[in-house]
Every structure is written in structure tokens, then in C-alpha cells.
Amino acid sequence: MEPIKVGLLGFGTVGSGTFTVLRRNQEEIKRRAGRGIEVARIAVRNPAKARAALDDDALFSLVTDNFDAVVDDPSIGIVAEMIGGTTIARDLVLRAIANGKHVVTANKALLAVHGTEIFEAAHAKGVMVAFEAAVAGGIPIIKALREGLTANRIQYIAGIINGTTNYILSEMRERGLDFATALKGAQELGYAEADPTFDIEGVDAAHKLTIMSAIAFGVPVQFERAYIEGISKLAAIDIKYAEDLGYRIKLLGIARRAERGIELRVHPTLIPAKRLLANVEGAMNAVVVHGDAVGSTLYYGKGAGAEPTASAVVADLVDVTRLHTADPEHRVPHLAFQPDSLSNTPILSIDEVTSGYYLRLRVADVTGVLAGITRILADSGISIDALLQKESEEVDGGDETDIVIITHETLEKNVNAAIREIEALSTVVSKVTKLRMEALN
Ligand code: HSE
Numbered sequence: 001m002e003p004i005k006v007g008l009l010g011f012g013t014v015g016s017g018t019f020t021v022l023r024r025n026q027e028e029i030k031r032r033a034g035r036g037i038e039v040a041r042i043a044v045r046n047p048a049k050a051r052a053a054l055d056d057d058a059l060f061s062l063v064t065d066n067f068d069a070v071v072d073d074p075s076i077g078i079v080a081e082m083i084g085g086t087t088i089a090r091d092l093v094l095r096a097i098a099n100g101k102h103v104v105t106a107n108k109a110l111l112a113v114h115g116t117e118i119f120e121a122a123h124a125k126g127v128m129v130a131f132e133a134a135v136a137g138g139i140p141i142i143k144a145l146r147e148g149l150t151a152n153r154i155q156y157i158a159g160i161i162n163g164t165t166n167y168i169l170s171e172m173r174e175r176g177l178d179f180a181t182a183l184k185g186a187q188e189l190g191y192a193e194a195d196p197t198f199d200i201e202g203v204d205a206a207h208k209l210t211i212m213s214a215i216a217f218g219v220p221v222q223f224e225r226a227y228i229e230g231i232s233k234l235a236a237i238d239i240k241y242a243e244d245l246g247y248r249i250k251l252l253g254i255a256r257r258a259e260r261g262i263e264l265r266v267h268p269t270l271i272p273a274k275r276l277l278a279n280v281e282g283a284m285n286a287v288v289v290h291g292d293a294v295g296s297t298l299y300y301g302k303g304a305g306a307e308p309t310a311s312a313v314v315a316d317l318v319d320v321t322r323l324h325t326a327d328p329e330h331r332v333p334h335l336a337f338q339p340d341s342l343s344n345t346p347i348l349s350i351d352e353v354t355s356g357y358y359l360r361l362r363v364a365d366v367t368g369v370l371a372g373i374t375r376i377l378a379d380s381g382i383s384i385d386a387l388l389q390k391e392s393e394e395v396d397g398g399d400e401t402d403i404v405i406i407t408h409e410t411l412e413k414n415v416n417a418a419i420r421e422i423e424a425l426s427t428v429v430s431k432v433t434k435l436r437m438e439a440l441n
Pocket of ligand 1 (some may be wrong): 080
């Protein structure tokens, strides 16, 4: 049988990695897919740059700067979108779908923001949109959630799904660095981009979490409902105090089935240091999925990079090659649940989320200060799990000290109300730093 022809849109890290892996492993891939998979066109903004990256002059003719020509080419069966962003990529993906082509994409932002429109278009046209590479790079988490765990009612997902921030947090903890210094180091080593905003402010993680939440709970992708807090304001002292109390701080994406809805949130989170997730260091990714039948499962690996991401893209190309002749109704649904069976369970606002809390505040070292604070917490129905008071000599030489309080699980809006009362006390001389914590047990 003739190989299925792929049009690559973009030839950056992921596009060129995909090209390399497909060529290197072509024999095994063919034996798995039942048919060869061949890159027939490569569309790029700068053809000279792409040609320079190809090691064989005979391949130069594949390269074009005409993206529309690739998406419209009748010989192309699968369009692999590796451009990124939500504008040109959206137009090209929708055009490919309208032309009856299957799409493979690594674009998390595109699916988190425009997923509903794209999946509806694909469903109407009977084509597949595959996106394993969009979440946690090489970790086959989409496959696991959508197929391997399909028997389960998923209770929660908690993931380290951004390598840049995990690298920065590891550096801050291991070397006692502040955020700005750790970010600069990450940029020098190529772990963080020149404009790191999407990574450090949690947006990239929220894109990935939004996609996973849809597959886990059978709800539409709702990026606009995600609560997002990054790590740029995280102080080195909190990493240190958390460690003193037996916790590590990670940027977690958490999607949880709660009583009144679904929690969808990305923020720095204290987790007990003995948990496997707490020991995922450097740029690695890991995702815990807890299902009612299976219990907790953990997926670990590289969340970025040319070949780890290509591993996921090629897996999707193989899936599409195997399934493109199947009746569309018999394929695995894009978001795991049948499109007419999506649920309208609400995404909860952050006020309605339940969590443990880490509270740090600076107080005057005078009689009764602690009693005043604990009274407010008790009156608010907030139970204290652990408490740390530094010797004032250690903190500022004598007059003031830091208090750190860890609470049991409670509603976020109750904690916020208690914090307002605590900050109004005359003995409290700082704002309260609040971080959320998860026991993950
Ligand atoms: N920038 C991402 C990360 C990889 O640092 O994990 C691509 O989503």
C-alpha cells in the first residue's frame, strides 16, 4: 500500500523532531501502522532556514512557504500542525478539517481556547484531531486518560505539567535562589524562553490542564474558567519554611471532581516531601490521575524537547493511519466522551475550592499575638494542622517574627475572610502570604 502522506506545518523544534523520528524509525513505524507514513510537504515561514536543517538536498523540494497549498493539497491525508499560537494555526486547522484531512497537533493553547469549535468541525466532517503532544510532551497521558482509564470515574488529576517552572522551582529549593536569579539561569540554559510569561505565570500549564479536565470529566474545554496563578511572586523564604515543615512547593495543575462542581486550578502548591510528585525535579513532568477503580496512577517523563514531543506526534500519526478508514462513529471520541454526552457540570470559582492552606505573616513579638490569630481561625471554623514560629532573633534581630500556619482543608472564601481579619490586627505587621496545599493521599 502507498504510504499515507503528511503535510507538516512548521519546522521548528517539534516539526523537525517529528521528521527525524519518522525517518529514523520508519521500518518499525510501518510495521506498527500497517502502512508507511511519509512527510510529503513541509510549510514554513522561512524555507531557507528549513532547508538548512535538512541533511539531504533531495528533500529541499518538500519545503514551501505556502501553508494554504499544503492544507489544500489533495494528496495529503494528515496535516500535522506544529506552528503554535491561536490565530494562523486555528485558520489552517479549520481549513484542513474542511478539506477532509485529519489533523495532528501539539498546540495546547489552540485546543484549550478553540477546542469546542475545532472538535465540532472535525466531528461534522468525520475526521480525527489527535493531540497527544499537546499535554506533557512525550508522556502518553491523553491515551491513558482517554482509553486506559476509561472504566473509571476520575476523581482528580494533579500534574507538574510545565518543565520550565519545575526547573526554576528545583533551582530555588536546591540552591536557595530567589525567583529572578533562578529564571535568569533557566534562560541562559535554554530552559526558559526570552519571554517566559506563559510558562512562569501558569498559562501553559492551564492550557494543558484544561484539555485533561475535559477528557477526565466529560465537560467542554473551558480555559476561561481556569484559575491561574504562576510562580513569579513566590518568595524563597516560603520554599524554605515549607521544607522545614516537610513540604515541597510545585506548580501544580489540579482538576478535581468536587461536590458542587469541578475544580480547575493552577498555582504553586505545597505537597508532602515524601510524595513521588514532590520528587519530580528539574524540567521533568509528572501527572497523577486518581480513578475510583484503579486508585492513584502516576505518569512521568519529558514534557518538552524535540524527540520526546515527536514521540507523541508520531504516535498520533500512527493512530490516525490505523483508524482513518474506520467508521467515524467507531473511533475513540476526541474528548473520550461521546460529543452528545458532554456534561454541564460547572467549573467552580476559586472561592468555592477546598484546600489546605499555608499562611505566613510577620508579627510583633509581643504577648498574646498568637492567641489573637488562632482565635480568628477558630471563630472561622478553620482548624490548624501545624504551626511554626521562628525565634525573633533569627528573623529581624528581636522585635518581630514570622509565623507560619498550616490549616486543615477548608473553603477558600473562609480563609480569605479570616486573612482579612488577621491583617487588621495591630500586632500583624505584614500582609499574609497564602499558598494552597494538597496532601495527595
Ligand atoms: N514550555 C513548556 C514547558 C513546554 O516548559 O513545559 C511546552 O508546553
